[in-house]
Amino acid sequence: MSLRALIVAGGVFLAGAASAQDLPQGDPAEGRKLANMCRTCHGIDGFAKIPIAPHIGGEPAGYIAAQLTAFRSGARMHEMMSVVAASLSDRQIADVAAWYGAQQVSASVPAGADPAPAPCAACHGEDGIAVVEDAPNLAGETNIYIDTQLKAFRGGKREHEVMSPIAAELTDTEIRAFADWYGAVELTITSPE
Numbered sequence: 001m002s003l004r005a006l007i008v009a010g011g012v013f014l015a016g017a018a019s020a021q022d023l024p025q026g027d028p029a030e031g032r033k034l035a036n037m038c039r040t041c042h043g044i045d046g047f048a049k050i051p052i053a054p055h056i057g058g059e060p061a062g063y064i065a066a067q068l069t070a071f072r073s074g075a076r077m078h079e080m081m082s083v084v085a086a087s088l089s090d091r092q093i094a095d096v097a098a099w100y101g102a103q104q105v106s107a108s109v110p111a112g113a114d115p116a117p118a119p120c121a122a123c124h125g126e127d128g129i130a131v132v133e134d135a136p137n138l139a140g141e142t143n144i145y146i147d148t149q150l151k152a153f154r155g156g157k158r159e160h161e162v163m164s165p166i167a168a169e170l171t172d173t174e175i176r177a178f179a180d181w182y183g184a185v186e187l188t189i190t191s192p193e
């Protein structure tokens with residue numbers, strides 16, 4: 001599939017992502033309280049505390065809400081997150097997504113590093129901060145997390161109109177190289193005050 005076709009497919013997915021868009025408007029202050037349920041793994045500001053958990057601070061609120069909805073419905077599965085999401089109401093998902101989505105992120109590519117992987121930068125950015133609304137930031141995620149997700153898309157355990165066909169084309173060596181590149185980017189998360 002050409003990159004243009006993939007970007008068009010991404011737009012179609014955006015229009016079709018109804019479940020998260022139907023959620024109520026989130027209240028970040030309520031979400032801040034709920035984040036106590038998340039802090040041991042993701043931190044209060046969304047900077048992860050354990051290597052298998054992703055940094056979620058500053059991800060688009062719509063992306064966070066969509067993933068929580070997917071864990072709750074079983075469309076995406078994980079032994080920890082499926083349990084956490086099962087207990088969340090629509091309002092709580094909207095609130096906690098609003099809190100984490102309101103964090104500010106910045107990324108710094110290490111001096112001398114290669115440019116961002118070419119097939120990925122159109123959506124995930126030159127520094128790993130996403131440049132399309134429905135895509136997550138990859139900057140500073142651990143290589144373990146990125147490797148796991150790409151293999152989940154490739155193997156069908158996680159599905160997405162845009163990422164599944166992209167991952168299907170990747171070799172283990174490419175997955176490792178891309179995961180290492182994003183993992184080496186330094187991510188900073190700052191809470192809005």
Ligand code: HEC
Pocket residue numbers: 034035037038039040041042052053054055056063064065067068077078080081084096097136148
């Ligand atoms: C016990 C640890 C733990 C707790 C508590 C936890 N998470 Fe997670 N979370 C994880 C792990 C591990 C993953 C990665 C799942 C995977 O590999 O698919 C994850 C993934 C996610 C993702 C997907 C992010 C992405 O980039 O796709 C979101 C969103 C998320 N968690 C939000 C939350 C919220 C909100 C809470 C609190 C209400 C929470 N989590 C509580 C461990 C945790």
Ligand code: HEC
Pocket residue numbers: 006007010054066117119120121122123124132134135136137138146147149150159160162163166178
């Ligand atoms: C056309 C846009 C587009 C391109 C190109 C693209 N991605 Fe994605 N990527 C997305 C979207 C959208 C998602 C969110 C998928 C979902 O909602 O489950 C995503 C999700 C991911 C995730 C999961 C991150 C997380 O936090 O769970 C990883 C890892 C990823 N992409 C890596 C890559 C890599 C590596 C490349 C290049 C080989 C790439 N992507 C190219 C749009 C894109």
